[in-house]
Amino acid sequence: MDLEKPSPQPQPQQPEGCLAVAIRIPVRIVVLVLVVPVRMVWDALVVGGRLLNDVVLRPLGRALLWVGRAVFVWPFVGLWRYLLVPLGKGLGWLGNMLVLVPLGWLYRYVLTPLGHALAWVARGIGAGLAWVARGIGAGLAWGYARVLTPVGHGVMWVLRGLGAVLAALGAGIYGVVAWLVRYLLVVPAMWVFEWVLAPVGRAVTWCARGLVWCLSMIVTGVGIALYWITRVLLVLPALALWRWILVPVGRVLAVIGREIGEALGHAWRIAGYVSLAVGRFLGTLFRWIFVEPVRWAYRSVLTPVGHAVRDAVLRPVAEAARSVGRATRQSLAAARESVRQARADFRRMVFGEPRPPQVAERREPPGGETRTLGSSTTALTKD
Template identity: 30%
Template sequence: MEHEVRQGGGAGGGCLVVPVKIVAVLVVLPVRVVWELLVGFARAVHRYLLGPLYTYVLGPVLRALGQVVSFLLRLVFVWPWVGLWRYLLGPLVRALYGYLIAPVARVVYRYLLRPLALAVWRYLLVPVGQGLAWLCVRLYRYVLRPVGEVLGWAWAVSARVVRALGRGLRWVGWVLLGWPLSQVYRYVLTPVGHLLRGVWRTARAAVREARAEVRRMLFGTPPGEPARSRARTLSSTTAAADAAPAAEFSPPR
C-alpha cells in the first residue's frame, strides 16, 4: 500500500507529501528538543544535587534514625524482659527449684516412688515371672516334649510306611510292566530284530551284486581282474550272505 502511495505521489501527489513532512518535522522537533533538555536536566540534578544530598546528608541521617529506632525498640521491648528474667525470674526459678522442687522430688522418690517400685517388683513382677517360668517348664515337660516325641515317632513310622509302599510299588511295577516287557523283548523283539537284520544284509548283498553286474554289462570287466575270480568273489559273497541269516534264525535258548 505504501508502494502504491509512493507510486501515486510520483504520479502527481509529491506536492502534498513534502509540505506534510515539513509540518511534521516542525511539530515533532520542538517536542524532542524539550524532552532531551528535560532528560539532561534530570541527569544533572541527580548527579550534582540528589546524589550528593543522599550520600552525604540523607543517608547518614536515615542510618542514624534507624539506629535510634532500633535502640529505642531494644530499650522498650527487649532489655526490660532480659533484665526481668536475669535479675528476677531466673533467680526466683532457680531458688524454687533448689529449695522447693528438688527437695520435694527427692522426698517423693525416696519415700513413695522407690518403695512402691520395690513393692511392685517384689510382690508382683517376681511372682508373675516365677509363675510364668514354672508354667513354661510344666508346659514343656508335660505337653511340648510328649507331643514332640509322638510327632517324631509318627515321622519315623511314616518313613517306614513310605519305604514299604515304595518297595511294593516297585514290585507291582516290575510284575505288571517290567517282567512282561523283558519277556517281549527277549522272545519277540530280539528274534524279529535278528530276522530284519538278516533280510537287510541279504537285500544289501543282492543290491551290490546287481549293481556290479550292471556295471560289468555296461563297462566290461575291470582291467587286471579276471572274470572267473570276480565270479568266484561274487559267488563267495553271495554264499556268505546266504549263510549269515541261517545263524540268525537259531531258536532262542
C-alpha cells in the first residue's frame, strides 16, 4: 500500500501564481470526494483477492496439480518404466541374438573370405590387363615417333607457306581499303562537323541559355511573390495565434493538469489512511464479535471437555490397545520360536546332528615353541 512506502524527499518548490492557488483547494476537495470510495473499494478488492488466493485458488491449484499428475503423468511414467522399457530391452536382446549375431557370423566367416578371394582374382586380372596395356602403349609410341611426327612436320611446312602468301595479299588489300575510307568518308565528315554542325550547335546552346535565364527570372519573381503572400496571409496570423492565444491557454491547462495530478496523489494517500482506519475498525469489530467469543468458547468449554474425554475415554482405550498389542506380539514371538524349534528338530531328525567345526592348523608353533628374540629356528644358526 502507499501508506507503507517511504515518503519521497521534498523537492524545492517553484514560485506559484494566484491561478494555481485559486484552483488547488476546490480541485483537491472534489478529487478527495471522488477518490475515497474508489480507494476503499480497491482496498476491499485487494483484501478479498488475497483471501481468495490463499484460501481457495492456491489449494485448488495444488489439488488440480496433484490430480493432473495422478491422471496424466504417473500412468505414463509407470507405462514407460514397467512396460515399454522392459519390452524395449527384450526386443533389443532378441534383435541382437536373431539379427546382429548371425550377420556378424556371416560377415566374419563367409563374406570376408569371399571378399579376399575376389580381391586376389581382381589383382591378377589387373596385372594382366596392365601388361597388355603397356605393350599396346609401346606400339602406339613407336608409330607416333616414326610415322605421325614426320608427316605432321611436312603438313606444317606447307601451311606456313600458304599463310605467308595470304598475309601478303591481306596487307595489300587492307592498305587500299584504308586509303579509300579515309578520303571518301572521314575527311568529308570532319569538314561537315567543323563548318556546319559546330556553328549550328553553338547557336542553339546560346538560345537555350537565354531561354533558361528568362524562365529562371520569371520563376524567381513568382516565388518571391508567393513567399510574401504566404507569409502575410498564413505565417504571421499563425504566429500571432500561437504566441497570444495557444501558449497562454496551454499554460493555464498545464497548471490545471498539474494541480489535478497532485490532487489525485494527495487524495489517494488520504483515502489510504481512511481505508486503513476503516479496515482496522472492521477487523476489530469482527474480532470482538466473532473471534473472541469463539476463542473463549474453545478455551473455556471445548478444551476442558476435550481433556475430560482424553483422560476418561481415550487414554484407557489406548492403554487397552497397547496391552492387547503387547500380548499379541508376545504370542506371535512364542509361536515363531516354537516353529523354529520344530524345524530344527525335524532337520536334526532327517539329516542328523551337524558336524562340529574343525580347528584349522596354526602356522606358528603353540606354547613355548614360539619364536623369540633369543632363539633361532633357521638351519644355519640352530644350536
